Amino acid sequence: MKCEDVSNELIAYLDRRANSAERQEVEAHLAGCAACRTRAEEFRKLWTVLDEVPMIEPSAAFDARVRQRIASEPERGWFARLVPQPRLAFSVALLVALSVWLAGRPVDRPASFANAPSEEEQFQMIDHLGVLENFDVLTKSDVLSELPPRATQEQAPAHDEARPKGDGG
Amino acid sequence: MTRSDVQLMLDVKAGDDVSFGLLLAKYRLPLVNFLFRMVRDTATAEDLAQEVFLRVYRARKQYSPSAKFTTWLFRIATNLALNSVRDNRHRQMEVSLDAPVEEDESPVQVPARVMPIDEHMVERDRAQIIRRAIAALPEKQRVAVLLHKYEEMDYGEIAKILDCSESALKSLLFRAYETLRVQLAPLVAQPVAHRAGEGRPS
Numbered sequence: 001m002k003c004e005d006v007s008n009e010l011i012a013y014l015d016r017r018a019n020s021a022e023r024q025e026v027e028a029h030l031a032g033c034a035a036c037r038t039r040a041e042e043f044r045k046l047w048t049v050l051d052e053v054p055m056i057e058p059s060a061a062f063d064a065r066v067r068q069r070i071a072s073e074p075e076r077g078w079f080a081r082l083v084p085q086p087r088l089a090f091s092v093a094l095l096v097a098l099s100v101w102l103a104g105r106p107v108d109r110p111a112s113f114a115n116a117p118s119e120e121e122q123f124q125m126i127d128h129l130g131v132l133e134n135f136d137v138l139t140k141s142d143v144l145s146e147l148p149p150r151a152t153q154e155q156a157p158a159h160d161e162a163r164p165k166g167d168g169g
Numbered sequence: 170m171t172r173s174d175v176q177l178m179l180d181v182k183a184g185d186d187v188s189f190g191l192l193l194a195k196y197r198l199p200l201v202n203f204l205f206r207m208v209r210d211t212a213t214a215e216d217l218a219q220e221v222f223l224r225v226y227r228a229r230k231q232y233s234p235s236a237k238f239t240t241w242l243f244r245i246a247t248n249l250a251l252n253s254v255r256d257n258r259h260r261q262m263e264v265s266l267d268a269p270v271e272e273d274e275s276p277v278q279v280p281a282r283v284m285p286i287d288e289h290m291v292e293r294d295r296a297q298i299i300r301r302a303i304a305a306l307p308e309k310q311r312v313a314v315l316l317h318k319y320e321e322m323d324y325g326e327i328a329k330i331l332d333c334s335e336s337a338l339k340s341l342l343f344r345a346y347e348t349l350r351v352q353l354a355p356l357v358a359q360p361v362a363h364r365a366g367e368g369r370p371s
Contacts, residue, residue, distance in 0.1 A: 015317075017323070045360060049357055056211060058198060062197055
């Protein structure tokens with residue numbers, strides 16, 4: 001056992017609380033270490049010196065004062081009885097206040113949601129779903145893409161001219 | 170038949186006020202002295218000891234004998250004492266910061282120390298030096314020494330009060346006594362005849 005190791009067991013050895021194995025280890029070390037032996041002896045003397053501090057006597061009114069303080073204790077309310085710890089009570093109050101504040105706050109939607117169609121628009125879109133699907137099929141149709149570009153340009157005005165007539169008649 | 174502290178406390182819980190009086194009578198002296206050694210002021214020590222008993226009484230309905238009564242009692246006392254010491258230190262710091270600075274302040278004149286000739290005065294001076302040395306220890310070390318040396322508590326109980334392991338406590342005690350051994354070396358070298366039967370047998 002080294003001096004550093006004996007230090008933790010020295011107090012227990014001196015106040016006779018070390019077990020027999022610990023006691024033997026400390027005794028074996030002290031037998032061969034003069035420095036630790038001196039320290040142990042000085043600890044014994046120190047404890048005698050510490051006994052020199054006199055005790056003080058509590059005042060004669062001590063008990064009466066305790067009784068008085070007990071008697072003047074206000075009856076604890078239901079909240080104080082439910083929450084005996086002030087820190088806990090504060091935390092609960094803070095949590096409630098935070099919840100109320102969060103509930104009353106306007107909800108910030110992400111930017112991607114800002115342009116999202118409203119519920120009414122979504123219903124209208126469902127109504128026109130068939131037309132939209134047809135439009136989608138037509139725009140991606142291979143037959144149309146195979147047509148020469150000029151023919152499409154020429155046909156387009158004719159179609160435009162024909163339409164007012166049709167609408168009017 | 171003497172009732173144990175736990176039994177007395179259970180009786181207090183059941184509404185027996187006489188049992189509370191018995192606990193008060195038993196622990197009034199050790200508590201006041203422990204607190205006095207912690208805060209070094211008689212009035213504060215008494216006030217804190219009364220507060221400890223008040224808290225014990227207040228908590229009687231929730232009392233369950235999970236630990237020794239003294240562990241619970243001194244744990245309350247330790248917490249109150251440490252809070253008081255910290256508050257006091259804080260207050261003193263505020264006072265010193267608020268104190269007006271006098272540029273022309275002359276150094277404090279300390280009267281030449283008169284050598285005590287009376288044996289009683291020697292004892293009183295020695296007690297004062299010892300109290301000061303204990304008070305200068307770090308908080309945990311101070312509590313450990315007071316509970317070990319003056320209350321003669323076992324390691325397990327002190328460790329519970331200080332919320333540390335027994336091994337950590339042994340190391341704490343060694344460091345505390347080592348500091349006191351160095352600080353009080355002149356007194357250790359010149360012991361006076363002390364009253365027999367006080368404190369732990371060495």
